[in-house]
Amino acid sequence: MTTRNLYRQAPWLVITGVIVLLASLFVTFPAVAKPPMQQTEQYCLTCHGDSTLSMTLKSGETLSLYVSQDQLDHSVHSNKGIECEACHNDISTYPHPKLKYETKRELSLNYYQTCEKCHSDNYAKTQDSMHAQVASEGNTESPVCTDCHGHHDTRKPNEPRTLVSETCSKCHVEIVDAYKQSVHGAALIADGNPDVPVCTDCHGVHNIQDPRTVQFRMDSPELCAGCHADKKLMDKYGLSSDVYSIYKRSWHGVDISVYKARWGAVWHDSAVCTDCHGVHDMKKASDPTSKVSPKNLLSTCQQCHPTAGPNWTDAWTGHNEISLARTPTLFYVDKFYTSFTPFILWICIIYVLLQIIHSIVDRVRSTLS
Amino acid sequence: MSGKKPINSVIAHQERTFTRFMLGQRWEHAILILSSFVLLITGLPQKYRGMSWSQDLLSTPERVEFIRQIHHIAAIVLALEAIYHLGRAIYLMARRKMSADMFPNMQDIYDAWHMLQYLFFLRRDKPVYGRYNFEQKVTYWFLFFGFALMGISGFIIWFPVQFTQFLPGGVVPASKMAHSTEAVVAAIFIVIWHFYHVHIERLNLSIFTGRLSEDEMKKFHGREYERVTGQPASKLDEEK
Numbered sequence: 001m002t003t004r005n006l007y008r009q010a011p012w013l014v015i016t017g018v019i020v021l022l023a024s025l026f027v028t029f030p031a032v033a034k035p036p037m038q039q040t041e042q043y044c045l046t047c048h049g050d051s052t053l054s055m056t057l058k059s060g061e062t063l064s065l066y067v068s069q070d071q072l073d074h075s076v077h078s079n080k081g082i083e084c085e086a087c088h089n090d091i092s093t094y095p096h097p098k099l100k101y102e103t104k105r106e107l108s109l110n111y112y113q114t115c116e117k118c119h120s121d122n123y124a125k126t127q128d129s130m131h132a133q134v135a136s137e138g139n140t141e142s143p144v145c146t147d148c149h150g151h152h153d154t155r156k157p158n159e160p161r162t163l164v165s166e167t168c169s170k171c172h173v174e175i176v177d178a179y180k181q182s183v184h185g186a187a188l189i190a191d192g193n194p195d196v197p198v199c200t201d202c203h204g205v206h207n208i209q210d211p212r213t214v215q216f217r218m219d220s221p222e223l224c225a226g227c228h229a230d231k232k233l234m235d236k237y238g239l240s241s242d243v244y245s246i247y248k249r250s251w252h253g254v255d256i257s258v259y260k261a262r263w264g265a266v267w268h269d270s271a272v273c274t275d276c277h278g279v280h281d282m283k284k285a286s287d288p289t290s291k292v293s294p295k296n297l298l299s300t301c302q303q304c305h306p307t308a309g310p311n312w313t314d315a316w317t318g319h320n321e322i323s324l325a326r327t328p329t330l331f332y333v334d335k336f337y338t339s340f341t342p343f344i345l346w347i348c349i350i351y352v353l354l355q356i357i358h359s360i361v362d363r364v365r366s367t368l369s
Numbered sequence: 370m371s372g373k374k375p376i377n378s379v380i381a382h383q384e385r386t387f388t389r390f391m392l393g394q395r396w397e398h399a400i401l402i403l404s405s406f407v408l409l410i411t412g413l414p415q416k417y418r419g420m421s422w423s424q425d426l427l428s429t430p431e432r433v434e435f436i437r438q439i440h441h442i443a444a445i446v447l448a449l450e451a452i453y454h455l456g457r458a459i460y461l462m463a464r465r466k467m468s469a470d471m472f473p474n475m476q477d478i479y480d481a482w483h484m485l486q487y488l489f490f491l492r493r494d495k496p497v498y499g500r501y502n503f504e505q506k507v508t509y510w511f512l513f514f515g516f517a518l519m520g521i522s523g524f525i526i527w528f529p530v531q532f533t534q535f536l537p538g539g540v541v542p543a544s545k546m547a548h549s550t551e552a553v554v555a556a557i558f559i560v561i562w563h564f565y566h567v568h569i570e571r572l573n574l575s576i577f578t579g580r581l582s583e584d585e586m587k588k589f590h591g592r593e594y595e596r597v598t599g600q601p602a603s604k605l606d607e608e609k
Contacts (some may be wrong), residue, residue: 251545254419261424262424262428263429263430307530308533311534311537312533312538314533314537314538315538317542327539327543329537329543330542332543333547334546337547344511345557348507348561348562355570358487
């Protein structure tokens with residue numbers, strides 16, 4: 001019964017459905033697109049929108065009190081309806097309480113602590129960082145949240161990705177310059193390549209550690225392997241994804257893995273990736289300026305093997321499997337031990353087994369007779 | 370042939386023995402055993418550094434250095450022994466004083482063929498051997514070349530920078546592979562081949578005592594017995 005009714009009503013249902021769908025095209029939902037209401041921003045800007053507004057601190061520095069509407073428009077906070085006093089939590093009225101900071105830096109070092117209110121995880125991570133450690137040793141220039149993220153114009157820190165290295169280059173100028181020359185940095189700047197690492201991919205984001213420690217050194221091959229052992233990613237660029245697994249079997253790699261497993265606190269000079277390829281300025285192996293290009297390889301080896309001669313570089317089999325073309329001596333030794341030697345050993349084993357069988361048969365015969 | 374010795378032969382054993390190895394050769398063998406054993410037990414943990422048992426043994430970087438030093442000292446001892454052995458052989462050969470007993474010859478091929486027939490129950494009698502049978506020659510020459518290979522490759526990986534001043538660089542990784550693989554091959558060979566023939570087949574202590582009994586001479590080195598005494602070796606069988 002009901003199904004028959006439904007069939008009879010079907011054309012009407014379809015027509016109604018189409019009308020509703022068409023009508024919905026004209027309906028908009030303005031409430032969703034509208035940014036959250038800002039209560040105090042415009043009120044504060046009646047004074048702080050004046051670009052000449054400034055004051056002189058005790059140190060003699062001039063502190064600009066100007067906040068531009070443009071900065072706020074690009075800020076992630078303002079657009080989410082987060083008010084001025086969310087950060088400036090010591091100011092709720094006009095006239096403001098007297099500013100107690102003597103220098104601009106002192107002001108920054110105190111105001112950034114309000115970031116913790118909302119970003120407690122990342123704030124806690126920074127307290128564990130190299131930067132915080134340097135700060136605790138008395139370096140007031142060590143960066144706090146606002147130094148990297150900005151204050152009134154806080155933006156997404158990695159859009160575009162080049163922004164990350166620009167941020168770091170505020171202090172680490174030479175390193176970022178070297179990075180820009182590297183295969184990674186060049187691809188980032190030239191093509192906006194999304195696969196190459198930026199500073200934070202290797203060094204971490206908030207809990208950035210001292211990269212000069214034993215720990216960092218021992219972990220560094222795995223860090224590189226994060227991308228360079230990823231077959232899908234390496235295939236995209238025609239690179240071998242076996243470089244790490246072959247390194248791990250090499251003299252250097254075994255040495256490092258033993259030290260890492262057992263003597264993690266002991267510094268060891270056996271080569272890790274960056275010792276040969278460079279730290280921030282690693283280049284393609286085919287690049288003539290690369291530390292591992294045939295022309296420069298010997299001097300790279302000589303960093304650790306100072307008396308090595310020109311033949312020495314052939315002792316390094318590279319990140320390559322054994323092959324007749326590349327490593328003929330090794331190839332024949334490998335063949336010798338994988339085919340000829342087992343053959344000889346098996347003959348010996350069979351001969352001895354025949355002797356054992358014969359002596360057992362003899363013994364059984366003599367007991368029977 | 371049954372292995373049970375008649376009483377009178379035991380007396381003969383006490384009465385008459387044959388010199389097989391001179392004191393110098395017995396010392397050489399002792400040095401060879403000792404140094405090879407030390408090389409093996411200090412070498413294996415280095416070969417298998419990635420394994421946890423090796424890391425348990427070599428529990429500090431200092432121990433790795435220490436075990437390498439022991440390995441190097443044992444290597445020098447063995448190298449000196451090898452130089453003495455070769456030097457003596459060359460000296461004797463130059464003065465036409467060395468017997469050719471240890472060199473392989475056609476008789477070894479015939480003996481091996483004969484022995485194979487015996488092992489497959491196609492012949493009832495074992496071959497009658499000379500001073501060194503083909504099994505013993507295989508032992509000697511297998512280890513001769515094995516030790517030569519390990520010695521050369523060992524010194525190359527001990528002094529890789531110096532050797533590549535005049536050798537191509539490729540010899541270093543090749544030596545590394547050859548050295549550690551040959552060591553394991555030699556160890557397997559000694560355990561299977563040498564230990565069977567000198568301990569299990571019969572306990573042959575002549576390399577330590579230097580002497581073989583008349584029975585042993587007749588039974589295992591019949592042609593040598595005939596050459597030395599001028600008497601037929603098969604007398605033992607006739608006595609039974």
